[in-house]
Amino acid sequence: MHTFIHPARKSRVPSPESRDKRSRDKKSRVPSPETRDNLLTPKHGFRLLATRYSRLATLILMLASGAAWAQANAPKSTPERATPARSGAPAPKPASDDVSGMYTFLREGEFVEVDVEPDGRVTGFISRYGERDSDRGAFLDHMFTKGSMQGNKLGFTTRSVHGVAFEFKGTVDRGEGKAPGAEAYHVIKGTLTQMTEDKDHKTSAQQREVEFKSFPSDAIMAPHKKD
Secondary structure, eight states: OOOOOOHHHHTTSOOHHHHHHHHHHHHHHSOOHHHHHHHSOHHHHHHHHHHHHHHHHHHHHHHHHHHHHHHHTSOOOOOOOOOOOOOSSOOOOBOOSOOOEEEEOSSTTOEEEEEEOTTSBEEEEEEEEBOSTTTBTOEEEEEEEEEEEETTEEEEEEOOBTTEEEEEEEEEEEOSOSSTTSTTSEEEEEEEEEEEEOTTSOEEEEEEEEEEEBOOTTOOOOOOOOO
């Protein structure tokens, strides 16, 4: 039995010579290794490096922008305040600016007058009862010869009266008084040194820890003669 082949389809079947020619043409189009190396000229290499660096720079810029946005939108923490350590004994309350006034002294009826000047100088006197046979029961006033106050630190020295003088070093702090002008609103605490000269002109010193409370502002002191 013979197969009929249409003339038009028969013309489309390539001959063996035609197929060999096409195969040789395809192989000739594939560049050799030497040809591929020659294709990567310096100009092409620079373009390739520029493209890679451009992509890398874009990636770095995106990462930096993201980090800046995260930092800007991060919640801000409030620093904690240090809590002062608590000790067993309560700290003394600081004195107010005006500590001038009258304070108690060693015995009932005796007092100390303290006047603080704007420049820190302190003037005043101690008014006390005499203890010697010649002045027993009489009021003796020991005027301050020098005095100063820095912060809440107070110090003064008195003149000698009938062979007795005083020196004080301590502080002025808030006391138990509830309001300015109340009794014990200010308290003077420190070391009082009493210097006594005997009939042989020998001086002895006696120290004691004292606490003098401020008088109420409406206290009335009986007038007495200053010695």
